[in-house]
Amino acid sequence: xxxxxxxxxxxxxxxxxxLAYKAPMANVKDDALLHxxxxxxxxxxxxxxxxxxxxxxxPWQYLQNLVPQALGSAPQKLDYLRxxxxxxxxxxxxxxxxxxxxxxxxIIKAAFRKAGFAHLExxxxxxxxxxxxxxxxxxxxxxMRNKIRAAMRDLELVPMxxxxxxxxxxxxxxxxxxxxxxxxxxxxxLAKKALSQTPAxxxxxxxxxxxxxxxxxxxxxxxxxxxxxxxxxxxLSRITYRAHKHSDKDLNITPPHKHAIKFxxxxxxxxxxxxxxxxxxxxxTPGGEVLYSRFGVLETKTRDEYKRxxxxxxxxxxx
Numbered sequence: 001x002x003x004x005x006x007x008x009x010x011x012x013x014x015x016x017x018x019l020a021y022k023a024p025m026a027n028v029k030d031d032a033l034l035h036x037x038x039x040x041x042x043x044x045x046x047x048x049x050x051x052x053x054x055x056x057x058x059p060w061q062y063l064q065n066l067v068p069q070a071l072g073s074a075p076q077k078l079d080y081l082r083x084x085x086x087x088x089x090x091x092x093x094x095x096x097x098x099x100x101x102x103x104x105x106x107i108i109k110a111a112f113r114k115a116g117f118a119h120l121e122x123x124x125x126x127x128x129x130x131x132x133x134x135x136x137x138x139x140x141x142x143x144m145r146n147k148i149r150a151a152m153r154d155l156e157l158v159p160m161x162x163x164x165x166x167x168x169x170x171x172x173x174x175x176x177x178x179x180x181x182x183x184x185x186x187x188x189x190l191a192k193k194a195l196s197q198t199p200a201x202x203x204x205x206x207x208x209x210x211x212x213x214x215x216x217x218x219x220x221x222x223x224x225x226x227x228x229x230x231x232x233x234x235x236l237s238r239i240t241y242r243a244h245k246h247s248d249k250d251l252n253i254t255p256p257h258k259h260a261i262k263f264x265x266x267x268x269x270x271x272x273x274x275x276x277x278x279x280x281x282x283x284x285t286p287g288g289e290v291l292y293s294r295f296g297v298l299e300t301k302t303r304d305e306y307k308r309x310x311x312x313x314x315x316x317x318x319x
Contacts, residue, residue: 006118007309014090014116014308023086028053033189040066040084044190045092048183053310055092059227059237060194060201062303064099066108074107081111088115094308099231100124100280100301109304117306125281125298129273136269141296144262151207151263155221160206162191165223168206169240176243187238194227202227202237205267207260218253222260226268229277236268236281239288261291269297 018025028034031047036055041063045055057063066084067077088094094117102108109119129136137145160168166188173179194202206223222241228234242256257263272279281292292298 010116010118010308011311012116013114017082017115018086018090021083021086023083026089027091028055028089033186033193036089038084038087040081043094043096045089046186046189049185053089053092054095054183054186055089056095057097058194058201059190059235060197060229061231062099062102062233063096064102064231067104069103077104077107078111081108082114085111085115085117091310092308093310094306096306097122098304098306099233100126100303102304105304112306117308120305120307121302122283122305123300123302124283125292126301127269127272127279127295127298129269133273136273137266139297140266141294144294144296147259147262148266151257151259154209154257155207155260155263156210157267158206158208158220160204160220160223162188162195162202162204164220165191165204165206165225165238165240168220168223168242169238172240172242182238191225191227191237201230203234203271205264205271207257207263209254209257221256222264224261224264224268226271228280229272229275232277233280234268234272234275234277236265236279239264265291265295 015025017023028045031051031053033044033046036043036045041057042061043055043057045053047053067081071077071080096112096117098105098108113119133139137148140148166184170184191202194200195204203226204223205226206220208218208220219242222239224236224240225238226234227237239261241261244255269279279298281288281298284292
């Protein structure tokens with residue numbers, strides 16, 4: 001009951017904010033991945049597998065620099081951002097993540113709340129290589145460093161396409177009986193869009209065991225989809241790894257390397273350093289928190305997230 005009341009209270013505030021700024025009650029009608037924008041920020045809209053319209057910031061750029069500093073006063077900034085939020089379409093479930101280094105965070109929080117968004121705080125981990133730092137590996141805790149070195153001896157980096165990544169991701173979840181917690185089709189479309197940018201705003205790092213790359217049916221061990229860094233952050237957007245299956249022995253498939261993910265995180269740290277970017281774990285699960293803490297060089301930060309739900313009205317795709 002509390003969630004239902006919260007939904008209707010948010011919907012009421014969303015529409016009252018539109019009325020306050022005489023904004024049209026516009027709806028998105030196209031289910032394709034579309035680029036949208038206000039004067040303050042860019043965002044996408046698309047429909048998920050159930051036909052629900054969803055939207056948010058592009059994965060390669062956090063919401064930041066939302067209000068012009070020339071406005072000066074807090075009331076002016078609040079009014080500006082509320083007006084921009086009033087321009088959002090009415091039938092889209094939005095999820096926006098803000099930069100951990102957000103300016104005017106209190107003003108932005110007030111504007112989103114007045115526009116009917118729920119506010120959440122999410123912790124993430126950041127790593128920024130020191131200027132001129134060449135040997136990142138030596139800065140990592142010794143126990144983790146030794147595990148990464150073991151993986152480096154046994155694994156090799158291999159190319160992987162977006163289609164291969166998401167097939168690998170889905171197969172790994174199915175093998176352990178889990179379902180993905182994100183909008184699979186939308187994420188795949190966004191990844192392809194990021195990879196097609198110039199310069200590319202996504203990078204896939206994958207590994208398999210050495211000496212197997214030319215052998216048919218030998219699977220990848222693990223892969224990471226990194227997005228960014230138009231905003232100065234390189235995010236670990238999606239991480240997946242092969243689970244050990246009893247059938248592997250019959251097929252003469254070597255068990256997955258237990259340190260493959262650690263090796264990939266290290267490679268992402270090196271990539272971020274080469275780009276002059278800050279590596280961002282993009283939030284984390286309880287298991288991820290344990291993993292990242294063992295590196296000893298990742299700083300915990302908090303970012304603001306804003307979400308809005310809509311009434312479930314599936315669309316008829318392709319019409």
